[in-house]
Amino acid sequence: MKKILAINPVGTDIWDESDYSYFKKHASGDTEVEVVSLKDGPESVESYYLEAYASPRVLDIIKNADGRYDGFLVNCFADPGVRAAREITDVPVIGPGEASMLTASMLGHKFGVAAINKKQVTALEIKVMEMGIIQRFAGARAVNIGVSSLLDAPQETVEEVIKAADFLIGERGAEVIVLGCTGMAYLAEEIKKRLTVPVIEPALTALKLLETLIDMGLTHSKEALYSNPFKKQKEGD
Template structure:
């Protein structure tokens, strides 16, 4: 099967990192295709950037020329999954929901450790919308911007591990979710620090997508995610020049 893994920002190195994590999680016979949107922000850390990313991700997927069996939206707490589900007849998996769903198989409560504090409300809202907030002990910020994760890996691991440990000790979390696509690859180091299971959203999303495809299941088209009705769109896509 072929799975598209779409980064929500335009930083190619983050796409590469996400792609490597996805490939490492994929089963034999699964082809991972990492994609970077052609427009949008270099990192997504607020509502404006997130809504723009939603459009960019949808247009990137619509433009992909080859057949595919599933799509992963690789942004934590971002908008747009619902639009993709309307557009596509294949499973769409968001890494936020994949991580939280997986965590609930592993413990009574889970916490998310993310980047900046301003992203915390977006993640809380996404978990609430998805019906996954009841067992969320906390969403904690590491204080690192998304691009900081690449620039100082040692400091990033320490900041994330510190907040994860506090989530276990103070918030009584039994599982930790890494709340940023750029945190892929940090699970072992955070698990060593905390002593609890650590879920990476990209890995969880790949396994979830493979399972849905293997079961022959996809999004219901009866009501909420029915395909968009045919209609005229004014000046869309926008023209330049």
């Protein structure tokens, strides 16, 4: 049995029950998923400040839960705290943003992202450069609907995502579309029906990648990029 802890890096538990049902529906038969949120955190993560605010709280949860789970999923496209978390545990830690964009890069020459807002469009350019896949990035297009409002008018959100995707496919040459928020998970099936290219839903992608890494006995290297902050480093390391 694989035990995975999914962390919603927000200060509300309104997503926890529905996210648990979603993960349970899609997880492998031998996977047990628990979902928690932050006791104190932002309503959503839509800026660098809010990402920085949420990150240490995500790390506290992982640090306190380490040893009880086979992997951690930080359930936000911004991947808050993911890199740091990989240094404080020996099990894999996956973020939906990185996981979905790397997956998309294997399914077509270029991928595009249906982003939440204009700020995310710019931030994604920086992120894909850091990931080393900028040449595979067709760009991002904002739907301009806040995370907490995505499901207020689901059909309206779907239409805005389709508009963004059509632009990225027709004008930017995208062959794969990534949904730029895990809050779009519940709209993914409808969006997939409307598009002729692969559509990547980040939360599901992160879950399946994490399951695969656990099954293969793989976790993050501590040779260089990631280190153990609790272990005294030798001179020259």
